[in-house]
Amino acid sequence: MTDATAKKPAARRSSVNLQAIGPVVALIVLVLIGISLSDNFLSYANVTNVLARSAFIGIIAVGMTFVITAGGLDLSVGSMAAFVAGVMIIAMNAMTERMGVTLPVVLLGMLIALFSGFAAGMINGLLITRAGIEAFIVTLGTMGIYRSLITWLADGGTLSIGYQMGEFYRPVYYGGIAGISWPIIVFALVAIIGEIAMRHTAFGRHCAAIGSNEKVARYSSVAVLRVRLITYALLGLLVGLAVVMYVPRLGSASSATGLLWELEAIAAVIIGGTLLKGGFGRVWGTVVGVLILSLIGNILNLTDFVSPYLNGAIQGVVIILAVVLQRNTGPAR
Amino acid sequence: MKITLVATTALAGALALPAFAQTIGVSIPAATHGWAGALNYHAERTVERLEETYPDMDFVLTTTSDPGTQVSDLEDMVATRGIDALVVLPFESEPLTGPIQRIAESGTWVTVVDRGLAQDGIEDLYVAGDNMSFGQTAGQYFVDNLDSGAKLVVMRGIPSTVDNERVEGFEAALEGSDLEVLAMDHANWNRDNAFTLMQDYLSRFSEIDAVWAADDDQAVGALAAIEQAGRSGEMIVVGGAGMKEMVDRIRNGDETVPVNVTYPPSMISTAIEMTAVGASGAAPMTGEFIIASELITQDNAEDYYFEDSPY
Numbered sequence: 001m002t003d004a005t006a007k008k009p010a011a012r013r014s015s016v017n018l019q020a021i022g023p024v025v026a027l028i029v030l031v032l033i034g035i036s037l038s039d040n041f042l043s044y045a046n047v048t049n050v051l052a053r054s055a056f057i058g059i060i061a062v063g064m065t066f067v068i069t070a071g072g073l074d075l076s077v078g079s080m081a082a083f084v085a086g087v088m089i090i091a092m093n094a095m096t097e098r099m100g101v102t103l104p105v106v107l108l109g110m111l112i113a114l115f116s117g118f119a120a121g122m123i124n125g126l127l128i129t130r131a132g133i134e135a136f137i138v139t140l141g142t143m144g145i146y147r148s149l150i151t152w153l154a155d156g157g158t159l160s161i162g163y164q165m166g167e168f169y170r171p172v173y174y175g176g177i178a179g180i181s182w183p184i185i186v187f188a189l190v191a192i193i194g195e196i197a198m199r200h201t202a203f204g205r206h207c208a209a210i211g212s213n214e215k216v217a218r219y220s221s222v223a224v225l226r227v228r229l230i231t232y233a234l235l236g237l238l239v240g241l242a243v244v245m246y247v248p249r250l251g252s253a254s255s256a257t258g259l260l261w262e263l264e265a266i267a268a269v270i271i272g273g274t275l276l277k278g279g280f281g282r283v284w285g286t287v288v289g290v291l292i293l294s295l296i297g298n299i300l301n302l303t304d305f306v307s308p309y310l311n312g313a314i315q316g317v318v319i320i321l322a323v324v325l326q327r328n329t330g331p332a333r
Numbered sequence: 334m335k336i337t338l339v340a341t342t343a344l345a346g347a348l349a350l351p352a353f354a355q356t357i358g359v360s361i362p363a364a365t366h367g368w369a370g371a372l373n374y375h376a377e378r379t380v381e382r383l384e385e386t387y388p389d390m391d392f393v394l395t396t397t398s399d400p401g402t403q404v405s406d407l408e409d410m411v412a413t414r415g416i417d418a419l420v421v422l423p424f425e426s427e428p429l430t431g432p433i434q435r436i437a438e439s440g441t442w443v444t445v446v447d448r449g450l451a452q453d454g455i456e457d458l459y460v461a462g463d464n465m466s467f468g469q470t471a472g473q474y475f476v477d478n479l480d481s482g483a484k485l486v487v488m489r490g491i492p493s494t495v496d497n498e499r500v501e502g503f504e505a506a507l508e509g510s511d512l513e514v515l516a517m518d519h520a521n522w523n524r525d526n527a528f529t530l531m532q533d534y535l536s537r538f539s540e541i542d543a544v545w546a547a548d549d550d551q552a553v554g555a556l557a558a559i560e561q562a563g564r565s566g567e568m569i570v571v572g573g574a575g576m577k578e579m580v581d582r583i584r585n586g587d588e589t590v591p592v593n594v595t596y597p598p599s600m601i602s603t604a605i606e607m608t609a610v611g612a613s614g615a616a617p618m619t620g621e622f623i624i625a626s627e628l629i630t631q632d633n634a635e636d637y638y639f640e641d642s643p644y
Contacts, residue, residue, distance in 0.1 A: 038537065045562065046536040053529055156364030156373040157644050158550075160578075174561055249528065250557050256366050256523050256550070301518060301533035308518045309492055 022325035023271050023288045026318065030295045038302040048181060050291075050298050052173070055183035056081070058290040059242040061265040062194040062283055063235035067135075068269050069198070069281030070231050071211035072128065075139040077239050078261035079146035080120050084243045085253035086153045088113040089161050092169075101164045109169075113247070114240040120146070121236015125229040143262070151255040158254040166251035173248040183245045190238065194283040204281075207231060211278025268293055271322045292322060356391040357608060358416035360406050361446075361601065362424050363396040366522050367550045368574050371598035371644030372422070379602040383609055390609065400424040404432045411436055418442035418612035420604050426451045426494065442612035446604045448495070458611055459621045460604040462596045464498035465505075467626040470594045471545055471571050472506025474628060478591075479512060483542040486534045487517040488527055488551045499547060515541070520551050527554025535562045543569050549576030549593070549644075556589065565589055574598070575629060575637050576644050584634035593629040595637065598644065600624050 034041040060077050067074050092109040099105050120142070127138045153159065161169065176182050198204035206227045209217040218224050247253070270276055271292055272285025296315050300306065306314060359380065364370035373396060380392040393414050397403040403424045410416050419441055423429040430451040437443040437455050445456040475485065487503070490496040500517070507514070515538055520527040527546065531554060534541065544559075546552035552572030559565055566589070572579050573594040582590045603622065611618025629637050 040536045043536060046533075049529075049532045049536065053532075151364050151370075154364075154370070156370030157642075158367055158370070250524050250553060252524065252553070254367060254524070254550075255364055255370070257525070259523070297529065298533055301530055302537050304516065308489070311519070 023273060023285055023292065023322050025325055026271075026322040027288050027292050027295070030292060030299065030318070034295065034299045034302070037299065037305065041299075041302060044179070046298070046302075048179075048184070050294050051187070052181050052183045054290050054294040055187040056242045056246050057261055057264050057268060057293070058187045058287060059190050059238050059245070060235070060261060061268040061286045061290050062190050063231075063238035064265045065194065065198070065269050065272070065274050065281045065283050065286045066204075066207050066231045067235050068266070068274050068276060069204075069211050069278055070207040070228055071214065071278030072135045072228060072231060073139065073266070074124060074135065074232065074235055075262045076120075076124060076142040076146060077235065077265060078258035078263075079143045079150070080117065080236065080239050080258075081243055081246065081261060082150040082253055082255065082257035083146035083153075084113050084116045084120065084240055085247050085257055086150045086159050087116050088243060088247055089159045089251075089253055090153065092165060093162055096162050096165045101162075101168050105165065106169050106172075109247075110244045113243045114237060117240025117243065118233055118237045121233045121239065122229070124236065125232030128232065129225040129229045147255065150253065150257065154254055156255070158252050161247065161251040166248070169248045169251070171248070173245060186241065186245060190241070191283060191287045194286075198281055198283045203227065203230070208279055208281060211275070212280070264290075264293055267319055271319060289322070292318065355389070355417045355609075355613060356393065356414055357418045357420065357605070357612065358393045358395075358407075358410040358414065359420045359601075359605060360395050360397065360403055360410070361422045362403075363398040367576060367644050368522070368548070368596070368598050371642055372601050374642060374644070375599045376601045376605065379605045383605065387609075397424060400428040403429060407432050407436060411439070411441070416441060418444070418608050420444045420446060420601070420608050422446040422601065423448045423450065430455070442608065444604050444608045444611075446601055457619050458604070458607060460600055460607065460624070461622075462600055462624050463626055464495050464596075465502035467573060467594055467596050468499035468502025468504075468547075469506045470502075470626050470628050471547070471573060472503040474571065474592055474594075475512060475543055475545070476506060476510045479543055481511050482513065484513050484515050484538070484540055485543045485545060486515050486538065486541055487545045488520045488530060488547055488555065489517055490519065490522040490548055490551070492519060503545065503547075520546075520554065522548050522550055524550050524554040527551035528558050529554075531555040531558035532562070535559065535564060541568045543571070546570055546572045548572055549574050549579045552576075552579060552590070559589070573626075574644075577638055577640070577642060580629060580634050580638045583629055583631055584638060586631050591630070593637075595627045595629060597624060 040046055064074060088109050091112045092105055095105045095108060124139055124142055127133050128135050172182055206222045209222055210224050210227055214224060268289035269286050271289035272282055274281040296318050300311050300314060359376055361372055361376055362369050364373045376394060380394055383390060384392055393410055395406040397406055419436055421433060426448055433443060433450060434455045443456045444458040447461045489500060518530055520530045535558060544555050546555045549572040552570050555570050569591055570589055571592055574596045575593055579590060579593050583593055607618045610616050
């Protein structure tokens with residue numbers, strides 16, 4: 001790595017703190033609103049529910065942060081999650097017939113999910129980097145393809161994991177260590193590793209450099225195509241990981257699985273302070289963004305505050321406010 | 334439109350009709366949720382069966398995921414396939430009324446399924462489930478079987494006419510009873526949304542006696558959340574539409590899922606069969622055919638269980 005690329009994020013760090021306040025303020029305000037509107041808001045069950053349900057989008061959004069930081073975009077993650085879940089369920093059902101309800105089946109199922117996600121991400125990445133097609137078009141295409149494939153795999157209905165296998169696999173979503181459920185633990189680990197990768201590794205800096213100015217990055221001997229490819233493959237792998245957590249929850253996948261996850265993930269990334277046009281990414285901001293999105297839904301469900309018809313409007317307002325707050329507190333970019 | 338009548342005595346199940354060189358177009362929403370999936374399954378099965386029985390009869394089946402595409406599909410069917418009859422489940426009433434009206438005016442037989450058009454008198458045949466009765470049947474069950482003062486939560490579907498009519502029927506049944514509806518929110522006929530919504534209902538209310546999930550996909554999500562919270566046995570859950578897993582639970586006397594209300598996706602088969610008969614002039618088929626919602630209980634569950642159906 002050259003000195004030129006290393007300096008960039010270092011110079012920015014001083015302004016980051018000011019800029020980062022926006023989404024955090026929004027999150028705190030939401031928590032306060034939640035507390036004031038419902039006694040059960042801070043109950044253990046509710047907090048666990050909200051964090052655990054954030055995990056799927058959260059894990060994916062961390063990967064999305066790298067893709068967007070490097071100037072890319074991936075619209076296919078929701079469909080991909082549904083497709084990977086379908087593949088995983090079919091594979092696990094097939095293996096259960098031969099090997100019974102055993103641990104190896106679960107582990108193999110997880111590996112299959114991770115691998116399918118990785119492979120799907122590689123396909124996106126290769127089409128974008130090697131075939132040179134716009135990320136928006138490639139992932140719009142694969143979004144349709146995966147959505148159709150899951151509908152086809154499920155024969156238009158729902159794929160369900162065998163009952164006993166489902167019960168056996170269930171603790172991966174519902175269980176945990178010391179009262180903290182697995183999805184929360186995995187989400188936290190992914191976020192921490194993501195934050196470190198973004199801030200303190202060559203990979204993270206290369207992502208920002210490419211998103212900021214691809215030509216300069218190339219002249220600075222950054223392997224632009226390879227780094228891009230890795231961001232999509234990594235995102236695919238994380239989609240696989242999210243599916244590993246998702247399948248044990250309801251034990252099923254259908255064409256309705258993962259609907260609009262891509263937009264929620266992208267919204268979370270942008271709320272968190274990552275630039276949509278690339279060049280700067282903030283993983284912990286993404287985590288805040290994901291929590292904001294989950295909390296809005298949770299608070300609206302916990303109260304009769306507004307007509308349920310207006311839920312989408314409230315979400316829209318909070319998303320825009322969170323970004324406005326952040327733009328005003330930070331220097332113009 | 335030229336129809337050549339060939340006298341044959343082909344017999345197909347209950348319906349025997351003469352064979353015609355006819356093309357029937359079928360346009361239905363894509364399998365975006367369980368019920369629509371079953372609709373696709375029944376449509377495909379019926380088309381296959383009719384094509385086999387009547388080699389002269391041709392079918393064009395399209396599935397669409399939004400109203401705009403459906404309009405294009407209909408235009409293509411008329412322009413390139415020259416359909417003689419159309420069976421359509423409009424994605425949305427308003428945007429499709431005009432295009433369907435033009436097709437009807439050109440002399441094509443039109444059968445509208447489930448979602449009525451914005452204007453009366455366009456279609457030759459209307460086949461639909463009864464959404465009011467769907468809500469009413471569930472509501473009446475609660476009124477008859479819950480203790481007085483019992484507390485209910487309700488899950489609504491995607492905001493639409495269908496959902497509104499169901500809730501209207503439900504509220505009509507509850508009127509005058511002392512059952513208390515604690516909350517009504519949308520879970521969009523989606524398992525994941527229903528799971529999340531039920532989790533939040535459970536955090537919010539310490540006492541819930543019954544859940545009207547109004548749809549079996551929503552019931553699946555609700556049941557998972559109730560089990561997670563360890564509150565199974567406190568409340569009953571009534572879904573709707575007759576998903577086979579739910580019917581199976583009722584059949585086995587599950588105490589959380591005592592009943593279900595039908596809203597048969599196989600109504601598309603009714604519509605296609607009736608269109609084949611009606612459009613060919615074999616028997617008069619014009620008018621309305623409304624399929625009532627029935628209560629599935631442990632006693633009659635066997636009749637509603639379809640092993641091969643995806644739903």
